[in-house]
Amino acid sequence: MTERVPVLKIGDVLLVSIQVDLEDQTVLDLQDDLAARIVATGASGVVIDITAVEIVDSFVGRMLATTAAISRMLDAETVVVGMRPAVAITLVELGLSLGGVRTALTLEKGLDMLARPDSRPPAKP
C-alpha cells in the first residue's frame, strides 16, 4: 500500500499539496482520488502544489498534464504552482512543456488566478 496524497477542499477549489516522493502508483492513485473528489464536490478549480517536489521524471511530467486534462473535462480549471527551477529545466530537457496546464509561481498566485479565470491564457505547447 503506497502513501496517498490528500486532496483538500477550500471553498470551491481543491488543493493537492504533494509532500512525498512521487512514485508511479502514487500519481495514479492521486488521479483517481482527484477525479472522484471533483465530481463529489463540484469544485470549479484545482491547485496542485509541487513546491516540495525535487525530482520528476517523464512519467510524472506527463501525468501532471493528464491530470489537468481530466480536471478540465470535469469543468475544473487546474493550476500547477511552486515548480522549482531545477524541475522546470528537467521537464524542458525532457521535451515536456505541459501544454494546456496553467502555472503560477506561488500557491497564493495560483488561487488568485482561479478567482480571475480569464486573466491569462493557458500555456500552449
Place this chain on the structure above:
Amino acid sequence: MTGMREGVTSVAEQEISTRLVELLTQQRESLGAAWLENVSATLRGRISVAELDRELRELYSALVDGLRTGGFDWQGDSYAEVRALLGELSRNRARQGFSPTETAVSVLAGKEILEPTTETSAEDIQAYLRLSRLMDALGLYTLEVYAKTREEIISAQSEQLMELSTPVVKLWEGVVAVPLVGTLDSARTQVVMEKLLQTLVDTGSDQAIIDITGVPAVDTEVAQHLLKTVVAARLMGAECTISGIRPQIAQTIVALGIQFGDIVTKATLADALKHALRRNSVDLGRAGGAA
C-alpha cells in the same frame, strides 16, 4: 672512462666559467652599458631607461654570481636569483603588453656584449659560445614565463566575463530582466536559465524579460536555448518576453525558419517592460513611483 671524460668536461667548463666571470667583472661598467643600449634601442622608449637600467643591473650581477657558483647549470640553485628576476621581468612585460620578441630581447641582447672580434683569443671565443648557449636557455625560460603569464591573464579574463555576463536585474515590482551580452553557447545559456529561474522564485516575479540587444548573432542553437528558457519560465508560472531583436536578427530568424510560436517578442526593452507591466495590470498613468 666516462667518469674521466665528465671530469675533464667539468674542469674545462669551470675554466670557461671562471674566465667569463673574470671578463664580466672586469668590464662590468662598459658591458652593462652596452647591454642597456642594445635593449633600449629595441624597446624604443616604451619603458623608462632608469627602470631598465635597474632591471639589467640586477640581472647582470645575479648572472655573474650564478656563473661563479653554479657554472652553466642554469636550472640549479645558484641561478634561483636569475630565474626569479627573469620571471618578474617577463611577467611585467607581458602585463604591459610587450611582444614576445621585445621581452626576449632583454636577455638575448646580453650575448652581443661579449661578441668576439678578430683579436679575441681562442679561449675567449669558446667562452663566448658557452655564454651564448646559456643566454639562449635563459631566453627560452623568459619566453615560457611570458606565455604562461599571458595564459593566466586570458583565463582570468574569461572567468570575469562569465561572471559579468549574467546579471539578472529587477526592473519593477514583479518584473525581472536579463540583458544578454556576447555570444550565447550551451554553458552560458544554462547559467542564464538557472539564474533567471532562481531569481523568479526568490523575488516572486511573474514577468521575465530576456533582452538580446547585445547578442551579435542568433542561429538555430541560440534560438533553441532561448525557447527552452521561455518554456521553463512558463512551467514555473512566469511569462517571458524576448526583447532587443534587431532588424538583421529578425531577418535571420525568419530566414532560418525558427518558430517562436506564441512567445511575445518586442523590438526594445522599453516595449517589453510596457507589455509586462500591462500584463501585471500596473496603471502606467500613475507610474511616478514604484507600482
